[in-house]
Amino acid sequence: MSEGLPRFDRIRPEHVVPGMTTLLAELEQDFERIEQHAAPTWHAIVEPLEHLNDRLGLAWGTVGHLMGVRNSDELRAAHEQVQPAVVTFSLRVGQSQPVYRALRELRDGPEWARLDATQQRIVTSLVRDAELSGVGLAPAEQERFNAIQAELAECATRFSNHVLDATRAFSLTLTSRDEVAGLPQSALELAAQAARQAGEENATAADGPWRVTLDGPSYVPFQQHSRRRDLREHLYRAYVTRASSGELDNEPLLGQILRLRREEARLLGFASYAQLSLASKMAPSVEAVETMLEELRAASYPAAERDLEELRALARAAGAPEADDLRPWDVAFWAERLRESRFAYTEEELRPYFPLPRVLDGLFALTSRLFGLTVRPADGAAAVWNPEVRFFRIFDESGSEVAAFFLDPYSRPHEKRGGAWMDECVGRAPNRRPVAYLICNQVPPVDGKPSLMTFGEVNTLFHEFGHGLQHMLTNVERPLAAGIRNIEWDAVELPSQFMENWCYHRETLLGLTGHYLTGERLPEEPFRKIEASRTFRAGSDMLRQIYFALTDLALHHEYDADGDRTPFDVQHRIASRTTTIPPLPEDRFLCGFTHIFGGGYAAGYYSYKWAEVLSADAFGAFEEAGLDDPVAIARTGRRFRDTVLALGGSRHPMEVFEAFRGRAPTTEALLRHSGLPPTPP
Numbered sequence: 001m002s003e004g005l006p007r008f009d010r011i012r013p014e015h016v017v018p019g020m021t022t023l024l025a026e027l028e029q030d031f032e033r034i035e036q037h038a039a040p041t042w043h044a045i046v047e048p049l050e051h052l053n054d055r056l057g058l059a060w061g062t063v064g065h066l067m068g069v070r071n072s073d074e075l076r077a078a079h080e081q082v083q084p085a086v087v088t089f090s091l092r093v094g095q096s097q098p099v100y101r102a103l104r105e106l107r108d109g110p111e112w113a114r115l116d117a118t119q120q121r122i123v124t125s126l127v128r129d130a131e132l133s134g135v136g137l138a139p140a141e142q143e144r145f146n147a148i149q150a151e152l153a154e155c156a157t158r159f160s161n162h163v164l165d166a167t168r169a170f171s172l173t174l175t176s177r178d179e180v181a182g183l184p185q186s187a188l189e190l191a192a193q194a195a196r197q198a199g200e201e202n203a204t205a206a207d208g209p210w211r212v213t214l215d216g217p218s219y220v221p222f223q224q225h226s227r228r229r230d231l232r233e234h235l236y237r238a239y240v241t242r243a244s245s246g247e248l249d250n251e252p253l254l255g256q257i258l259r260l261r262r263e264e265a266r267l268l269g270f271a272s273y274a275q276l277s278l279a280s281k282m283a284p285s286v287e288a289v290e291t292m293l294e295e296l297r298a299a300s301y302p303a304a305e306r307d308l309e310e311l312r313a314l315a316r317a318a319g320a321p322e323a324d325d326l327r328p329w330d331v332a333f334w335a336e337r338l339r340e341s342r343f344a345y346t347e348e349e350l351r352p353y354f355p356l357p358r359v360l361d362g363l364f365a366l367t368s369r370l371f372g373l374t375v376r377p378a379d380g381a382a383a384v385w386n387p388e389v390r391f392f393r394i395f396d397e398s399g400s401e402v403a404a405f406f407l408d409p410y411s412r413p414h415e416k417r418g419g420a421w422m423d424e425c426v427g428r429a430p431n432r433r434p435v436a437y438l439i440c441n442q443v444p445p446v447d448g449k450p451s452l453m454t455f456g457e458v459n460t461l462f463h464e465f466g467h468g469l470q471h472m473l474t475n476v477e478r479p480l481a482a483g484i485r486n487i488e489w490d491a492v493e494l495p496s497q498f499m500e501n502w503c504y505h506r507e508t509l510l511g512l513t514g515h516y517l518t519g520e521r522l523p524e525e526p527f528r529k530i531e532a533s534r535t536f537r538a539g540s541d542m543l544r545q546i547y548f549a550l551t552d553l554a555l556h557h558e559y560d561a562d563g564d565r566t567p568f569d570v571q572h573r574i575a576s577r578t579t580t581i582p583p584l585p586e587d588r589f590l591c592g593f594t595h596i597f598g599g600g601y602a603a604g605y606y607s608y609k610w611a612e613v614l615s616a617d618a619f620g621a622f623e624e625a626g627l628d629d630p631v632a633i634a635r636t637g638r639r640f641r642d643t644v645l646a647l648g649g650s651r652h653p654m655e656v657f658e659a660f661r662g663r664a665p666t667t668e669a670l671l672r673h674s675g676l677p678p679t680p681p
Contacts, residue, residue: 040105094133160598277603303539362512370637403472466499486649493611535675
């Protein structure tokens with residue numbers, strides 16, 4: 001299934017500008033013909049728009065993908081040169097009066113009754129999106145609206161680049177064993193490898209020097225295990241002040257982005273950007289989101305306070321001088337010590353049982369049990385952007401290929417942004433199977449060992465694979481509603497978070513394990529401890545997400561960028577209700593909050609919790625069926641595949657959920673899985 005896929009082995013930064021310029025000129029001509037022949041029928045207006053969207057999405061999506069996984073100064077320059085033209089063309093399409101009139105006449109005319117439900121939803125969404133793109137604005141307002149879109153796109157790119165550059169600009173080179181006291185072997189190996197890449201040719205895990213960075217696979221283990229409190233503090237302060245000074249300072253961009261978004265919302269008739277954002281989401285209103293977040297905050301805050309007191313008690317018992325004054329750089333360290341004392345295992349001790357090849361085998365076996373699918377490696381069948389990238393194909397019960405995906409699992413901080421994500425390479429269309437990108441940032445193979453994963457990294461892989469399944473298993477052949485397209489943003493995390501639940505299911509988890517030296521499965525006792533640890537610090541973890549979500553919502557709903565307060569004032573006000581240890585006065589985490597300032601989660605970060613309610617309730621259907629009954633699980637899995645994974649954006653997500661579950665969702669399962677008290681009726 002390599003036909004039609006990007007030739008990553010041939011794409012170079014110097015191809016972007018001429019290639020996109022030529023394509024945009026062709027699309028401009030195509031769009032002029034669409035406008036000239038616009039008529040209120042599916043064939044005359046929607047199908048040509050699908051084709052146009054598909055061509056632009058494949059080309060510009062490829063460039064955007066490479067910006068995330070093979071970033072370079074040359075590629076950035078090309079991206080920045082082309083991006084304004086792409087934004088301008090997209091606005092031209094979204095604001096076309098002939099197209100808008102044809103779509104509205106189709107929606108309101110006699111042809112409407114002859115469209116099926118998927119077609120009607122697509123047309124309704126296209127009309128809404130056109131109106132949110134400023135199609136109804138007066139000429140002067142529309143000109144300003146377009147200028148805002150171009151400026152916002154440029155700001156988001158600069159914001160993300162600043163975070164990437166600031167992350168890779170910082171490093172801490174350690175030379176004595178005392179400075180790396182407490183670090184597990186895997187962290188020492190990674191730090192020595194980083195030192196060698198930086199020019200220290202003789203660096204070893206045993207003798208150093210060791211290079212620690214702000215990249216997740218380096219930063220997180222250091223905060224969890226380093227016994228040097230002063231060095232933890234040094235790294236923590238560097239992390240929460242990333243991209244907040246000098247040429248990489250994102251603080252001016254915060255105000256600029258928030259100001260532009262507010263102006264955009266008001267041009268479209270909304271009181272705030274949050275209201276504009278929710279106009280195309282599942283949540284009915286800002287107030288509904290705030291109510292949901294407050295219910296979860298009320299349940300999680302007392303639990304988070306108890307979590308903190310447990311850390312203080314452990315530190316006192318250990319005679320730590322910081323016991324009565326724990327600071328942010330102490331939390332991860334003492335939380336890991338508490339995990340070790342309570343569950344008698346560490347993430348590092350489990351790593352040898354989770355080599356990536358074995359985890360993939362277990363993940364694919366689960367995919368077969370739940371959905372009747374077979375995943376097979378197809379390395380070499382498609383061009384890749386890095387030799388470490390793998391390619392897989394998915395087959396259904398009849399042996400027919402239904403989809404494929406690329407897997408890019410390892411951290412490459414010099415060119416690849418942090419985090420993990422799924423994106424579409426190509427979407428489903430008639431006579432075309434979907435292909436996904438699955439991107440992670442785990443520790444690469446070091447010194448001849450395979451990539452050994454933490455349990456958290458296993459969870460992340462399952463999460464992104466869940467996104468991929470919804471993209472790849474759609475049975476909707478209309479491209480504008482296939483897979484993850486046309487799904488309301490706050491529902492799109494349902495399948496990804498659903499898949500994480502299986503990491504706590506005994507048969508599934510043990511099936512992911514095999515010691516990289518002996519092949520031995522994870523013993524029963526560590527599994528029981530992992531299972532018990534599911535609710536470990538659940539209140540703190542939930543409160544952290546609520547902190548981010550409420551900060552995002554406040555900045556986009558009530559904050560005035562031209563007023564006396566700064567975004568950090570808003571952050572600290574929200575923190576007073578959602579953190580048990582206040583952030584530092586100099587904390588500038590917003591300058592690195594790419595989800596809302598460089599990505600698509602603006603006034604939408606709450607989506608993680610909104611969708612987690614849906615995903616936990618969906619997993620509850622499997623619990624009710626009997627998790628160890630293979631026939632019942634396969635039957636329930638098939639229903640999940642035929643609804644949540646298959647219907648894509650062809651139905652409203654509440655309709656899709658109720659088709660699977662038989663009722664509306666409740667918070668009961670999420671609170672139960674988290675070990676938190678149920679919300680009072």
